[in-house]
Amino acid sequence: MLWNTLLLALRSIRRNLMRSFLTVLGIVIGVAAVITMVTLGKGATRSVTEQIASMGSNLVIVMPGQRFGPGAVPGAPFKNADAEAVRSQIAGARLVAPIVTQGATAVYQANNWSTVVTGSSDDYFEVGNWEIAAGRGFTEAEERAGKAVCVIGETVREKLFGRLHNPVGSEIRIRQFACEVIGLLKAKGQSSMGADQDDIVVMPLRTVQRRMSGSQDVSRLSISVKDSASIDAVKVQLAELLRERRKLDENEDDDFRVMDTRQIAETLTATTRILTMLLGAVAAVSLLVGGIGIMNIMLVSVTERTREIGIRLAIGALEREVLLQFLIEAVVLSSLGGLVGIALATAASIGLSSLMSLPYLFDPGINLLSFLFSAAIGVVFGYFPARRAAGLNPIDALRHE
Amino acid sequence: MSQAAALIQFSGITKTYGRGQAAFQALKGIDLTVQAGDFVAVMGPSGSGKSTAMNILGCLDTPSGGSYLFEGVRVETLSRNDRALLRRHYLGFVFQGFNLLARTTALENVELPLIYRGEPRAARHAAARAALAQVGLAGWEHHTPAELSGGQQQRVAIARAIVTRPHVLLADEPTGNLDTRTSEEIMDLIVSLNRDQGITVLMVTHEPDMAAFARRVVRFVDGRVESDASNGEAG
Ligand SMILES: Nc1ncnc2c1ncn2[C@@H]1O[C@H](COP(=O)(O)OP(=O)(O)OP(=O)(O)O)[C@@H](O)[C@H]1O
Ligand SMILES: [Mg+2]
Numbered sequence: 001m002l003w004n005t006l007l008l009a010l011r012s013i014r015r016n017l018m019r020s021f022l023t024v025l026g027i028v029i030g031v032a033a034v035i036t037m038v039t040l041g042k043g044a045t046r047s048v049t050e051q052i053a054s055m056g057s058n059l060v061i062v063m064p065g066q067r068f069g070p071g072a073v074p075g076a077p078f079k080n081a082d083a084e085a086v087r088s089q090i091a092g093a094r095l096v097a098p099i100v101t102q103g104a105t106a107v108y109q110a111n112n113w114s115t116v117v118t119g120s121s122d123d124y125f126e127v128g129n130w131e132i133a134a135g136r137g138f139t140e141a142e143e144r145a146g147k148a149v150c151v152i153g154e155t156v157r158e159k160l161f162g163r164l165h166n167p168v169g170s171e172i173r174i175r176q177f178a179c180e181v182i183g184l185l186k187a188k189g190q191s192s193m194g195a196d197q198d199d200i201v202v203m204p205l206r207t208v209q210r211r212m213s214g215s216q217d218v219s220r221l222s223i224s225v226k227d228s229a230s231i232d233a234v235k236v237q238l239a240e241l242l243r244e245r246r247k248l249d250e251n252e253d254d255d256f257r258v259m260d261t262r263q264i265a266e267t268l269t270a271t272t273r274i275l276t277m278l279l280g281a282v283a284a285v286s287l288l289v290g291g292i293g294i295m296n297i298m299l300v301s302v303t304e305r306t307r308e309i310g311i312r313l314a315i316g317a318l319e320r321e322v323l324l325q326f327l328i329e330a331v332v333l334s335s336l337g338g339l340v341g342i343a344l345a346t347a348a349s350i351g352l353s354s355l356m357s358l359p360y361l362f363d364p365g366i367n368l369l370s371f372l373f374s375a376a377i378g379v380v381f382g383y384f385p386a387r388r389a390a391g392l393n394p395i396d397a398l399r400h401e
Numbered sequence: 402m403s404q405a406a407a408l409i410q411f412s413g414i415t416k417t418y419g420r421g422q423a424a425f426q427a428l429k430g431i432d433l434t435v436q437a438g439d440f441v442a443v444m445g446p447s448g449s450g451k452s453t454a455m456n457i458l459g460c461l462d463t464p465s466g467g468s469y470l471f472e473g474v475r476v477e478t479l480s481r482n483d484r485a486l487l488r489r490h491y492l493g494f495v496f497q498g499f500n501l502l503a504r505t506t507a508l509e510n511v512e513l514p515l516i517y518r519g520e521p522r523a524a525r526h527a528a529a530r531a532a533l534a535q536v537g538l539a540g541w542e543h544h545t546p547a548e549l550s551g552g553q554q555q556r557v558a559i560a561r562a563i564v565t566r567p568h569v570l571l572a573d574e575p576t577g578n579l580d581t582r583t584s585e586e587i588m589d590l591i592v593s594l595n596r597d598q599g600i601t602v603l604m605v606t607h608e609p610d611m612a613a614f615a616r617r618v619v620r621f622v623d624g625r626v627e628s629d630a631s632n633g634e635a636g
Contacts, residue, residue, distance in 0.1 A: 315514045316489025395461040
């Protein structure tokens with residue numbers, strides 16, 4: 001019975017090709033939209049969480065200048081002494097990394113690579129959530145003496161040494177001086193803005209100031225706050241201290257900015273949340289449209305189907321055979337739609353993720369859920385009208401108008 | 402002929418449509434006995450209950466009262482499923498409006514009852530082709546109803562009704578939608594089915610010309626049998 005009924009169901013699908021196609025299409029669109037949206041939403045969330053994690057927590061960044069609005073205040077750079085003052089006077093500051101950056105070309109043998117050299121202290125690695133994959137960070141002696149040592153990022157390693165070579169102990173040339181590679185940073189990958197975080201060379205602050213920038217300027221301070229201290233309190237203290245050191249009058253605005261990662265994280269998380277909700281709403285609408293489309297097709301064909309069921313009953317089909325046929329038909333169509341939808345969604349998610357530089361995360365849960373949902377839609381709209389008709393007297397089904 | 406041998410026996414069959422104020426009694430107590438091998442024409446004015454009676458005979462509908470014996474089986478005691486099986490194994494129905502599956506080839510339409518009977522594919526195809534050949538449609542197996550004339554569609558419907566070798570062929574105005582020439586071809590076919598294969602035929606018709614093919618004419622008036630006579634005596 002099952003085999004014959006399957007045959008009848010397949011014949012019916014073939015016979016009503018347009019109806020079958022539209023049913024499948026409705027499900028494909030709904031399923032593909034839901035899976036793609038949810039996958040992209042998850043990718044965006046992951047990307048934001050990763051970025052926040054890679055910035056390190058409890059981080060406060062102080063930069064000279066106020067960049068709000070048209071009357072942007074440039075603000076003088078900080079000095080080494082500012083970093084010392086913060087270190088000694090702000091009780092809530094755990095680590096302080098003064099940072100200065102310089103563009104430069106790094107050369108090793110025949111290879112050269114244009115990168116950014118960051119001058120800072122050994123604390124830089126911990127504050128910035130960097131792990132040292134090989135070698136070591138700076139010693140206090142190296143920092144004090146401004147020795148020509150450096151720790152390089154994965155991209156710089158790859159460009160200068162190739163994939164397999166261990167760079168620790170080698171010498172590279174930066175501008176006119178030779179610099180010993182003492183450490184290699186563990187790769188972080190792209191930031192969510194698309195910048196390559198691993199394109200980096202780190203040296204002691206004094207080395208960069210003496211040999212490259214030629215001044216005592218510090219372009220920003222990265223400060224990690226003690227767990228026990230309040231970030232807001234530290235920010236207020238920082239602002240007071242810096243205003244005092246920069247001799248700002250009471251009626252003058254700050255000529256520097258104090259930001260914390262929590263602020264950045266909150267903004268980013270809120271944005272992704274809104275984005276994910278928006279995507280979800282769009283997906284829900286498309287699912288609804290798909291469902292209404294299927295319902296429409298099925299309702300339009302109810303008269304024809306009822307008469308067809310009447311014919312089948314009249315020539316001796318059992319009610320359960322008719323129902324099984326329609327059930328198989330509905331399940332085959334909606335499963336087909338579900339599978340095509342999943343395939344389409346996978347392709348679209350991978351494509352869109354790479355386009356938006358988001359990580360692609362296959363989510364079996366949403367795939368399964370959409371598949372089951374599509375099967376349910378097919379069964380509800382395909383099977384239930386049939387069930388009513390199959391319960392009629394054959395003659396009433398035949399007479400249906 | 403003994404009563405026990407009767408193929409079909411209607412006793413006091415009534416049928417009421419609707420309920421309460423709107424109730425309408427379409428059959429007011431029909432007594433009718435049909436022996437195996439007979440060819441009965443059912444005539445009568447429009448609305449006299451001919452179709453209603455045929456649908457009950459064909460187990461497509463249930464009576465409101467009375468008793469229906471089919472080969473000695475009390476049909477009104479059967480379950481829905483058993484009535485379906487009765488239709489499947491013993492009855493063939495031909496409708497005025499053909500009632501073929503649309504966009505389905507003649508062959509597939511004709512083999513449909515055999516699929517429900519669970520016949521294997523090869524036997525099914527052979528039987529369906531033979532039935533189509535019998536109604537003069539050899540070579541038309543792969544045409545869909547839309548590609549066939551009215552007369553050809555009715556032949557497909559007859560082939561579908563007889564492919565299972567039913568005991569009874571019930572035809573409700575089988576030529577009602579066809580012109581005279583085509584009608585006579587269909588009648589010749591039905592007559593030969595009755596004469597050569599011994600299929601019992603009950604046929605509703607409005608046309609005395611068509612009723613003339615039958616051996617017996619039952620006349621309905623207002624939900625009752627008004628007259629029941631062998632052809633010739635009917636006048
Ligand atoms: N489904 C129904 N619901 C209500 N009344 C019905 C129904 N079917 C038939 N009737 C009524 O029952 C009566 C008998 O109908 P039936 O179709 O049996 O007549 P008939 O003799 O076949 O007529 P015709 O020659 O026009 O086909 C009619 O008055 C009709 O209006
Ligand atoms: Mg009628």
